[in-house]
Amino acid sequence: MISQVNITTMANKQVIKKGSLYYPSDEFQANANVKDPGIYAGPDLIGAGAQKNAEAFWAKRAEGLYWMKPWKEVFEHEPPYFKWFVGGELNITENIFEKNLPMRGDKTALIWEAEDPKEENRTYTYRQLFDEVNKLANGLKKLGVKKGDKVVIYLPMIPEVMISMLACARIGAVHAVVFSAFSPTALQVRLQDTEAKVLITADGYYRRGQLIDLKKNADEGVVKTRVEKVIVVKRLPDSTQSAFNVKRDFWYSDVVKEMPGECPPEPMGSEELLFILYTSGSTGKPKGCMHVCGGYTVQAKVTGSWIFDWKDSDVFWSTADVGWVTGHTYTVYSPLLNGVTVVMFEGAIDYPEPDRWAKIIDKHKVTVFYTAPTAIRMFVKYGKSILKEDKLTSLRLIASVGEPIDESAWEWYFKEVGHENCPLLDTWWQTETGGVLITSLPGIGPFRPSYAGMPFPGVRFDILDDNGKSLPVNQPGNLVLLPPFAPGLFRGIYKNEEKYLETYWKEYGTKIYFTSDAALRDENGLIRIVGRVDDVIKVAGHRLSTGELEAAINAHPELIECAVIGVPDQIKGEVPVGFITSSDKITDEQAITAANAQLKAIIGPIATLSKVYVVKDLPKTRSGKIMRRILKNLWNKEELGDLSTLANPESVDALKKLLS
Secondary structure, three states: OOOOEEEOOOOOOOEEEEOOEEEEOHHHHHHOOOOOHHHHHHHHOOOOOHHHHHHHHHHHHHOOOOOOEOOOEEEEEEOOEEEEEEOOEEOHHHHHOOOOHHHHOOOEEEEEEOOOOOOOOEEEEHHHHHHHHHHHHHHHHHOOOOOOOEEEEEOOOOHHHHHHHHHHHHHOOEEEEOOOOOOHHHHHHHHHHHOOOEEEEEOOEEEOOEEEOHHHHHHHHOOOOOOOEEEEEOOOOHHHOOOOOOOOEEEHHHHHOOOOOOOOOOOEEOOOEEEEEEEOOOOOOOEEEEEEHHHHHHHHHHHHHHHHOOOOOOEEEEOOOOOOHHHHHHHHHHHHHOOOEEEEEOOOOOOOOOOHHHHHHHHHOOOEEEEOHHHHHHHHHHOHHHHOOOOOOOOOEEEEOOOOOOHHHHHHHHHHHOOOOOOEEEOEOOOOOOOOOEEOOOOOOOEOOOOOEEEOOOOEEEEEOOOOOEOOOOOOEEEEEEOOOOOOOOOOEOOOHHHHHHHHOOOOOOOOEEEEEEEEEOOOOOEEEEEEOOOEEEEOOEEEEHHHHHHHHHOOOOEEEEEEEEEEEOOOEEEEEEEEEEOOOOOHHHHHHHHHHHHHHHOOHHHOOOEEEEOOOOOEEOOOOEOHHHHHHHHOOOOOOOOOOEOOOHHHHHHHHHHO
16 A cells, blocks of 8 residues: 655656656646546456457547548457458558648648758658658659559658658558668568569768768669669768669659659558568567558557657657667657657767757757667766756656666656656557557556556456466566457568467467567556566576566666676576676776676575676667677577667677677
């Protein structure tokens, strides 16, 4: 029973603390998009009625969209396959533009900030963005792109990447965005898998002050593929222009030149493909996750509105690149479906100064900020002194995405960025789920450091043991999603049905989606993600989650980030090995001592690290996920597999030297 109440804000308080939990204040709750805890009651009831309640929930949400043709059935299930809004037709761009233009045509849709702070911003109103999307859509049609064709988009964070995605969706072409920092080989693999005949790229872009020759990478990537046409956006000065194949390459400006600003939206069946997005697999081979038009559109719109509590005056910034699912859903589709103003930034958020991210927030009066624990830990490492010139007073809500955020990073983010006056949301989801499925709604709460939150209304989760038995409070197990799942859940792996069935529907049978994440639920119903199920170490018969070990280490104020892997041991079976980054305030030797002291104090001597390496950086995807698979393969001297998802491939070379 919670008794102590500590008000953490002064005037206009937005957050209150009750014991170990945080709640929205009465003032924040009164103005929230969703404020009634009763919204959870129906869908989360255990029993025969739970599925029907969830179906009714999503059907109600779908009624708020433009449907060209109404659906005949809300949910159809032939395990493990399922469909939502069966028989319905819509177009996601009609729900972005035609639905918003009457009231928001002159409202700013996109604010683009270049890496160079001296370069002029580019802004687009909803009407201007619509015009650009239609011109490119017509240009693509003139080049022969038809409904169902695959178009690969290999672009940096510039407005044209958003325009390209929306133009493809407008005409029913399936887009597959490839992260611009991926290698030519990674691009080639995705081009070959999709068999795309059209590639949209740029001559280059800027990254930490360097000119990146993207066209050169694209030229190498299209070799031995079916690409017939390459559309090239002009971003760099003429002096840096790459080779241009006049028979194959088209300047973006020429493709849209003299194209009409009107293009009718293609009717898309609810279960027709909207996009394919590749994510790294456990073997290193990328998996093409297939997302469809109807369920994704419904889920993207409602999750954004309810979770980020968007108002018409909000300015939203998600720091995720559009090469990742966070960029797809919460930089492009969800905010635009809700008529929100979006910030897009070309560069690294700590360049040219470590507080660049804070300067962008102040400059554009960002109200809702969404970033990764990796970025937050980077902020911690720089220290709060970098914020002495930054006010961050426009913020009213902050959120985290990617890996689970540890308690110390949560507290720093809440205090130094949110000024203890912003609800702080942790969010759990996957490329496969298409949108956030676990979090605490800001108008309801509660928020607890290191806990993702509650299942989103209309979604049913459970935590099971290896035998499929539901586990009690505070006991970790396997996180699973129960039918009717979520409308935005992906429908399969492109060209690899066997992998789809093996990875997601084998562990507990074809009626239960296995997330491959380990989790526990507290007495308040809040879910904490403790790591991947395959990241469990068995030390002398004791099961230790790498997430639990890492959380204990990260609790030390001078240990910034870490990754723990299990390695073979002749006596104990497995032992944990740690890779740690620390602040400049302690030596490597002190960092090693501190890490093991944390583990001994929080978990026990069984958790002592067999080896500890202090490193400058850990291999991570651009979305901030640490690639422990690579660390394990390096340790075992095995093939590293696909490294294309790495944002910092140079870290692998450093680790190779360290482990040699």
